[in-house]
Amino acid sequence: SGFGADCDHIKTTEGIDRGLDAGFVMFTLDPGDMVADVTAGVSEADAAALPWDQLEDSLEALKQRYVGMALDVGHSQIEVTEQDVLTAAVKYGRAVVESMRLYRHVTENAKHEVEIEFAVDETAWLTTFFEHFYMASELKRLGASWFSFAPRYVDGFEKGLDFLGDAEELRTNLEAHHAISQQFGGYKISLHSGSDKFSIYPLCVEATQGLVHLKTSGTSYLCGVEIVAAHDAELFSAIWDISRASYVEARASYQVSAHEDRTPTSLEGVDLLELIRSNDARQILHVGYGDSLNGKDASGASIHDRFLAVVAANQAQHTDVLAAHIGKHVSPFAAPLAR
Structure with a gap:
């Protein structure tokens, strides 16, 4: 009967076509490569x-629209200067062009209803x-x-860990982004890398x-890793070795702060569940999922196949484990609906 899923961080029309063919109903369009430093x-x-x-x-028309306006960001107003306008246009102008190219491809080729999110969060510079x-x-x-927009927020959103930044700074940031969204009909503000940020969900x-x-x-994925650790320590060891070795390159693509040299090379005598829940190991395992699941164990068997077999045998x-984990994420967002 169909499914709901996010065709996430799509940057090409080929990716859109594959998503449409598979039946995806949500597309997160990512023009981040066109955001200028x-x-x-x-x-x-x-x-x-x-x-x-x-x-x-035209540049003149752009300046006429924005220079001197008072931008309402909820808790205050910002007077927009000509330099603000030039900076925004140079930084995001080509990203706007790319966003529209991808957007038009989705909407012109979709045979079913789709929802669109625009995301510029995976860039180095605050929006x-x-x-x-x-x-x-x-x-x-x-x-x-579109129904959702993901700006690049204040720092603190690392993979697999609770929020590490200033919570009140984040609150001010989100309130302003929400106030801006209200001026365009009230779309959602999207929190990427939102896993395990339990302390800030109510905020x-x-x-x-x-x-x-x-x-x-x-x-x-780490819920499955916990099951593997509990029932097949040898398989977990293979996953750990691959994840730890690949982290040196993998960390370049993510906001992470783990150091592999703070984690054990040998797992003898190590409490595996405690290891999985420690910050450094958790990030290493989290961003190492691709290399691990595409890898082979010492005998040449597929880690992916063995992983699924262990999970299936302990369904x-x-x-x-999974219901408790996802439930802990969902409940703060469900609470307002119940009131």
């Missing part, structure tokens, strides 16, 4: 070099409040509609008045 500053000449024909716009407003305003002007619900999208599939226990 503006940390050295931008000039009017940089802005003039943007692809204005594809933006269906300012005006930059969020600029992207939303430009995408709307060009005809896009996220309050700051966004419940209009929040939590992405939390990642650490469900009741796995269900209990």
Whole structure:
């Protein structure tokens, strides 16, 4: 009867086509590769070099729309300067063009109803409040509609761990992003790398008045790893060795702070469940899932196949572990609905 799933962080029309063929109903479109580094500053000449024909716009018209406006971000107002406008356009202008290219491909080729999220969170640079407003305003002007948007937030969103940043700074950040979304119909603010951020879930619900999208599939894999550790220590050891070895390269693609040299090379005498729940090992196992599941054990057997076999053989226990884990994520978001 169909299924609900997110075709996540799609950057190509080929990825969209595969998702549509598979029946995905949600597409997170990621133009992050087109976001420009503006940390050295931008000039009017940089802005003039943007692809204005594809933006269906001009630099003068852009400045007329935004320069001098008072942007309401809920707890305060921001006066938008010409430099703010130039910076936002240079930083995100090409990302707007790419977003629309991907958006049009989805909507023109979908044979079933789909929902769209735009995501620029997997970039190195914080999305300012005006930059969020600029992207939303430009995408709307060009005809896009979406149900969720993921800006790049304040730091603290690492893979597999609770929030490590300043919670009150995050609250202020989310309140402002929510206030901006309200000016375009009230779409959800999306929290990527949201797994295990238990301490901030109530805050996220309050700051966004419940209009929040939590992405939390990642650490469900670690529930399966717990079952493997409990029933097949040799298989867990193979997964650990591959994950630990691959972490040196894998960490370049994620926001993580684990150090493999703080974790054991030998598992003899180690409490495996305690290891899995420790911060360093948890991140190493979390981002090492791909290399592990695509790997082979010492005998050449598929780790993927062995992993699934262990989980299937202990399905009741796995269900209990997974239900508790996902339930701990979902309950803070369900509570407002019950009131």
